[in-house]
Amino acid sequence: MEEIIKKYTPFVIRTARSIYVKGQETEDLIQIGKASIIKAVNMYDTERENAFTTYVFNTVRRTLYLLIRSSVKDAKCCSLQSLNNEGFELIEALAGEEDIEEDMIKKEEKAMLANALRKLNEQEKEIIYWFYFENRRLGDYANLKGICYKAAGDRKKKALMKLKKCLEGMNFNGSI
Structure with a gap:
């Protein structure tokens, strides 16, 4: 298992550095990616047509993208009538139709x-x-x-x- 994780770690690092998840450090994302490699090893069906490498890459990507989606869902919703730091409503800050x-x-x-x-x-x-x-x-x-x-x-x-x-x-x- 260690050899497999070591083999796919560069991919996990590259993928983790290319995304941003609020509240997560890159190191956290790398650990989550490595855990998804273990998950891929345990769930891979040898009778599948997909190559193992493709399966691992897809599992890592899906796991990290799922993390992104869940962090977006957790984001607090705000109203256009909410006040920004200067005390103005957000709707006033939106660009108008005129240039x-x-x-x-x-x-x-x-x-x-x-x-x-x-x-x-x-x-x-x-x-x-x-x-x-x-x-x-x-x-x-x-x-x-x-x-x-x-x-x-x-x-x-x-x-x-x-x-x-x-x-x-x-x-x-x-x-x-």
Whole structure:
């Protein structure tokens, strides 16, 4: 029996170190694992298809995992209305649906975009607003202004390049 326990002790140690059970030291877990090796030796059926090593590994794991499950069941349940160390209810500490940091980043990006749009001339602003903010067709813009479609496309491209340079100058790296 000592030889068998000695052979499987490294596995027990590795497994015991990889788990945490409240109130149990690693040495305690190792002893429980060794005891489960003895249990496996006594309960192993030689007529089984499983190898003895597999049976021992599974027995050790199951014993330690059962210990984890039982320690979790013993944990005291608490209410969301319970007070934490600072005196606040736990429900207040839970994260909300809104992401304040993400909202602040978006506000900054929008402010940068508005600032960059102010640097465009009237003709450039007009085509950007027409196409992107009002979601209208470029062909309709060309007809309204009495210019060809290609000229409208060139205006849009020029305005976008200027806008991009302004945003890069502000270290804008968002995706509005």
